[in-house]
Amino acid sequence: MLEVEGIHVYYGAIPALHGISLRVGRGEIVTLLGNNGAGKTTTLKSISGLLRPHEGQIRFEGMRIDRLPPHRIVAAGVAHAPEGRRIFNRLTVLENLEMGAYARTDDSFAENLERVFTLFPRLKERRRQVAGTLSGGEQQMLAIGRALMAHPRLLLLDEPSMGLAPLLVDQIFDTIRDINSQGTTVLLVEQNAYMALSIAHRGYVLETGRIVLEGKAQDLIVNEEVRKAYLGM
Amino acid sequence: MDILIAIFPQVLVDGIALGFMYALIALGYTMVYGVLTFINFAHSEIFVAGAFVGVEVLLTLQAWGLLQDLHPVLLLLLVLLAGMTMSGVLALAVERVAYRPLRAAPRLVPLISAIGVSFFLQDVIRFGESLWRNAFYLTYPSIPFFDQRIQLTAFVDVPLKSLVVIVAAILMLVGLNLLVHRTKIGTAIRAVAEDQATASLMGIDVDRMIALTFLIGGAMGGAAGVLFGIQYSLITPYTGFIPGIKAFTAAVLGGIGNIPGAMVGGVVLGLLEAFAASYLSLLTGGAFGAEYKDIFAFSILILILVFRPQGLLGEVVRERA
Ligand SMILES: Nc1ncnc2c1ncn2[C@@H]1O[C@H](COP(=O)(O)OP(=O)(O)OP(=O)(O)O)[C@@H](O)[C@H]1O
Numbered sequence: 001m002l003e004v005e006g007i008h009v010y011y012g013a014i015p016a017l018h019g020i021s022l023r024v025g026r027g028e029i030v031t032l033l034g035n036n037g038a039g040k041t042t043t044l045k046s047i048s049g050l051l052r053p054h055e056g057q058i059r060f061e062g063m064r065i066d067r068l069p070p071h072r073i074v075a076a077g078v079a080h081a082p083e084g085r086r087i088f089n090r091l092t093v094l095e096n097l098e099m100g101a102y103a104r105t106d107d108s109f110a111e112n113l114e115r116v117f118t119l120f121p122r123l124k125e126r127r128r129q130v131a132g133t134l135s136g137g138e139q140q141m142l143a144i145g146r147a148l149m150a151h152p153r154l155l156l157l158d159e160p161s162m163g164l165a166p167l168l169v170d171q172i173f174d175t176i177r178d179i180n181s182q183g184t185t186v187l188l189v190e191q192n193a194y195m196a197l198s199i200a201h202r203g204y205v206l207e208t209g210r211i212v213l214e215g216k217a218q219d220l221i222v223n224e225e226v227r228k229a230y231l232g233m
Numbered sequence: 234m235d236i237l238i239a240i241f242p243q244v245l246v247d248g249i250a251l252g253f254m255y256a257l258i259a260l261g262y263t264m265v266y267g268v269l270t271f272i273n274f275a276h277s278e279i280f281v282a283g284a285f286v287g288v289e290v291l292l293t294l295q296a297w298g299l300l301q302d303l304h305p306v307l308l309l310l311l312v313l314l315a316g317m318t319m320s321g322v323l324a325l326a327v328e329r330v331a332y333r334p335l336r337a338a339p340r341l342v343p344l345i346s347a348i349g350v351s352f353f354l355q356d357v358i359r360f361g362e363s364l365w366r367n368a369f370y371l372t373y374p375s376i377p378f379f380d381q382r383i384q385l386t387a388f389v390d391v392p393l394k395s396l397v398v399i400v401a402a403i404l405m406l407v408g409l410n411l412l413v414h415r416t417k418i419g420t421a422i423r424a425v426a427e428d429q430a431t432a433s434l435m436g437i438d439v440d441r442m443i444a445l446t447f448l449i450g451g452a453m454g455g456a457a458g459v460l461f462g463i464q465y466s467l468i469t470p471y472t473g474f475i476p477g478i479k480a481f482t483a484a485v486l487g488g489i490g491n492i493p494g495a496m497v498g499g500v501v502l503g504l505l506e507a508f509a510a511s512y513l514s515l516l517t518g519g520a521f522g523a524e525y526k527d528i529f530a531f532s533i534l535i536l537i538l539v540f541r542p543q544g545l546l547g548e549v550v551r552e553r554a
């Protein structure tokens with residue numbers, strides 16, 4: 001479904017990715033692991049069109065998307081919940097969710113909204129509240145809920161569990177598994193490597209802009225290096 | 234003393250009409266600023282372009298002998314629509330040609346471009362009208378219906394056109410507010426104003442929303458231009474400068490980037506100016522006259538910038554990451 005082939009990405013003159021290649025198959029959950037600064041966020045931004053690779057190709061369902069602007073990539077069926085929430089502080093909760101569904105032209109809005117509200121009843125209670133006044137955890141729920149509103153075929157999640165209480169973290173991972181089983185393919189970046197590997201089918205390990213390891217999640221979770229470096233064992 | 238009271242309703246109506254005109258112009262500044270944190274200095278000429286299209290339509294209808302025959306409301310709608318279309322499209326073109334290519338440049342660069350566009354448009358209008366009519370000072374033909382005077386009290390009457398200006402401006406402001414706060418497109422514009430990158434991840438075409446902002450702001454400016462012509466008659470290619478700066482003051486007064494703020498700022502400024510113009514010389518025994526009214530607008534601009542830069546309704550502007 002998604003093929004990233006040898007992309008090189010620069011910030012100005014500074015290289016961040018040195019030829020990353022990865023594939024995500026339809027129906028999979030794939031996780032991207034790596035230390036701070038490894039290039040995980042950069043990879044997701046390149047896929048969603050916020051950054052343009054200097055070299056290499058990105059294809060989604062066979063179509064090249066690495067030259068498209070972000071809104072066209074969204075329209076093609078890829079949604080990206082960016083790192084650090086990035087909710088619209090001055091819009092209400094409901095308006096944020098509406099923006100999440102902006103690219104959807106069908107009448108799935110009510111259904112998706114219901115799904116998000118079932119998942120996060122907190123958001124339903126506070127739907128008229130201005131988003132900037134939500135607590136940090138509530139804002140994180142909103143960020144994820146907003147991405148779910150797009151009901152994409154491919155969902156890019158950048159650290160969705162950041163700043164959430166453990167109970168909610170479990171809930172978020174259950175949700176990711178749920179929406180995946182309902183047909184959404186997921187590319188997941190997570191600090192919480194153990195959780196990520198426990199729901200993922202496959203994983204890639206990134207180090208300073210290069211992929212150093214890839215494999216099935218169940219193999220990675222028992223891999224010596226991975227255990228030392230990312231699982232703290 | 235009696236005279237002070239006697240002219241009060243008249244001055245009030247004048248001030249409100251002027252204020253709503255400022256408010257309409259201020260919207261162009263404030264919406265563009267809200268989305269791009271950029272001051273579109275050419276907006277005053279976009280306003281003037283609307284006024285000129287309005288006068289051309291009216292003069293043409295007059296030449297055809299249709300001015301008396303058309304229903305006044307229809308006439309007003311026609312002129313407004315013409316002015317709004319012209320100014321909206323012009324704003325769109327200016328954005329496309331003079332600002333969009335500079336969007337990644339340092340802030341000063343598009344600002345200088347805007348000042349250049351401003352002079353350019355003044356001269357284009359002057360050139361075009363000189364060629365076409367041999368004159369670039371034009372007056373709106375009087376429309377008898379709008380010149381009727383309405384009796385407000387036993388002693389006070391005001392021209393109908395002042396009321397028309399007020400009503401038309403209010404309707405447009407209400408419409409704009411609904412558009413921006415109650416529709417999906419409006420919400421998308423506000424999302425773009427807050428965070429362009431994230432807005433694009435929602436599937437919003439950021440360039441299009443920016444263009445739309447210019448279109449709407451320009452159209453409001455064009456409407457203001459037509460209303461200005463109807464109210465004050467005389468227009469020149471340089472007419473935009475002072476109302477432009479005052480509308481900008483109104484936008485800053487209300488809190489730049491803030492749509493209701495522009496309306497409040499406009500009306501406050503219009504009232505202040507109208508009262509200064511009529512009462513200053515009466516109150517000072519002629520020592521100061523109406524010619525000092527402009528001092529008020531600019532003193533307010535300076536005071537606001539010093540003491541409450543976020544404006545009356547504004548929030549403290551946060552720098553975007
Ligand atoms: N806007 C930027 N300008 C310059 N360099 C950047 C920029 N954004 C990221 N980088 C650099 O690119 C590299 C990869 O950053 P990236 O954000 O992709 O890391 P990450 O794997 O997501 O890290 P984290 O786990 O901390 O989120 C880092 O060295 C970072 O300093």
Ligand SMILES: [Mg+2]
Pocket residue numbers: 040041042083158
């Ligand atoms: Mg990151």
